[in-house]
Amino acid sequence: MSLRTPTLRLLRSPLSNPTQCLRPRPLAFTPLTRRHLSSNKPPSNPLLDPITLHRLEVQRRAYYKRRSYYAAAGVVFGMIAIYLTATSIDLNAYPPNPKPTKLDSPRRSDDPMVVLGRERKVVVQKLGEEPEEIPDVVHTGTSTIPTFPRVLEFFDDKKLGHPEGLGERGEDMLDEYQLIGLGVRTVSFLGIEVYVVGMYIATDDIAKLQQALIKQIATGASSLVKGEKEELKAKLYDAEEGTRIWGEILREGGVRTLVRIVPVKNTDFGHLRDAFVGSLKKRARDFREEYGDEGFGRGVEELKGLLNRGSVPKGKELLLARNREGKLAVWYDDGKIGAQRLGQVDDERISRGLWLNYLAGKTPVSEPARKSIIEGVMEFVERPVGTVATQVQVQTHV
CATH class of the missing domain: 3.50.70.10 (Chalcone isomerase)
Known part of the structure; x- marks a missing residue:
């Protein structure tokens, strides 16, 4: 008996390229792209997350609060100005007119x-x-x-x-x-x-x-x-x-x-x-x-x-x-x-x-x-x- 191991014959056909690797080649992955009618670019405004929405709400409230402060300050300063103007006029320098003019007159005397x-x-x-x-x-x-x-x-x-x-x-x-x-x-x-x-x-x-x-x-x-x-x-x-x-x-x-x-x-x-x-x-x-x-x-x-x-x-x-x-x-x-x-x-x-x-x-x-x-x-x-x-x-x- 021969001491060599008998050679196994492969039933499949021999490789056409002797240098071809027997390791299986992985399939290439091609990502799918969406087609848009107006543009091929993806949408630029992604959905806002809750944290961003919260920050915007805080900014909006702060804006209206500042406006209310400014309005209140304007009213206060306006009243102070009116008071100072009224109290600084010397009434003795402007005696009352003994014959007041009728302001609702439809026709003036100098018409x-x-x-x-x-x-x-x-x-x-x-x-x-x-x-x-x-x-x-x-x-x-x-x-x-x-x-x-x-x-x-x-x-x-x-x-x-x-x-x-x-x-x-x-x-x-x-x-x-x-x-x-x-x-x-x-x-x-x-x-x-x-x-x-x-x-x-x-x-x-x-x-x-x-x-x-x-x-x-x-x-x-x-x-x-x-x-x-x-x-x-x-x-x-x-x-x-x-x-x-x-x-x-x-x-x-x-x-x-x-x-x-x-x-x-x-x-x-x-x-x-x-x-x-x-x-x-x-x-x-x-x-x-x-x-x-x-x-x-x-x-x-x-x-x-x-x-x-x-x-x-x-x-x-x-x-x-x-x-x-x-x-x-x-x-x-x-x-x-x-x-x-x-x-x-x-x-x-x-x-x-x-x-x-x-x-x-x-x-x-x-x-x-x-x-x-x-x-x-x-x-x-x-x-x-x-x-x-x-x-x-x-x-x-x-």
Whole structure:
């Protein structure tokens, strides 16, 4: 027997590569990747862990706590500042005003539309009747200058040059004027509006006007009845009779009146001057015996000199004041330096001629104004003489 171990024959086929290792090769691991539609990168905000959430909550609470501290500190310092400011003011240096200003007033006394007088609200109570509140303004009929004050306070201060420069007597020097009537001045057949004009009369002189008008119809009477009122109205509308009646009242009545003119569009003193002077010259030609002398001509020149100025913007007030002697004073406010007294004309025929342009004649300057004035005086003559001015009036500045 052979001593060698017999060789085992392998049943499998021999290796193709003699250097190939018989150790099994481990399988390579390929990790799976997620595919995203928007990006191939993995999400950048992983879920927060509880510790991070806790830290964020603590930071949020600390932020709001600091805000509350700052707000409380602001309130405390604000109150301290108010207290220090209030206690550091010397009240003795600011004595109280004996006539406090009404702060809720809808219109100031220095309003450009009421600069030469102070508008008032009037409550009228007749004897035996309930109090009647009269509106403080009257509608003019134009949107540019919608209203006129019903009552004004005015004083022709020659010395200080301003109606509210009242000196030591204060408001006691102011005279109250009531609106008689108003209207719009128009030119050309197109009816172009130029200015709104209103005529005022001193309240204390209403009785004189009543007497002067009533005696034209019924001498010695204290008032007129309906038929007599219609007769007086017809005379006032008549060109010749109206000129005669108003001429006598202006010349002899001793009635203080105002003519208030407010342009509805920009104009200038040249246009107003030419209109005034032209009407006076025409009156001098028509009534030579009364207006044709040299004195009247000098008065016309004085008026031209007063009105030899620049522009008059819309809404600014020109006031013509006629005193008991018939002297004419001209006031104007340009809205910049306050009301100014431009001067005066002593010849009473100048103011009388200007007033008659609005009150009488075939072609008055403003027919609506004449109609309104006549309707206004009709309310005067239907009441007993003196009762209009002595009505109980509760007046409040507005």
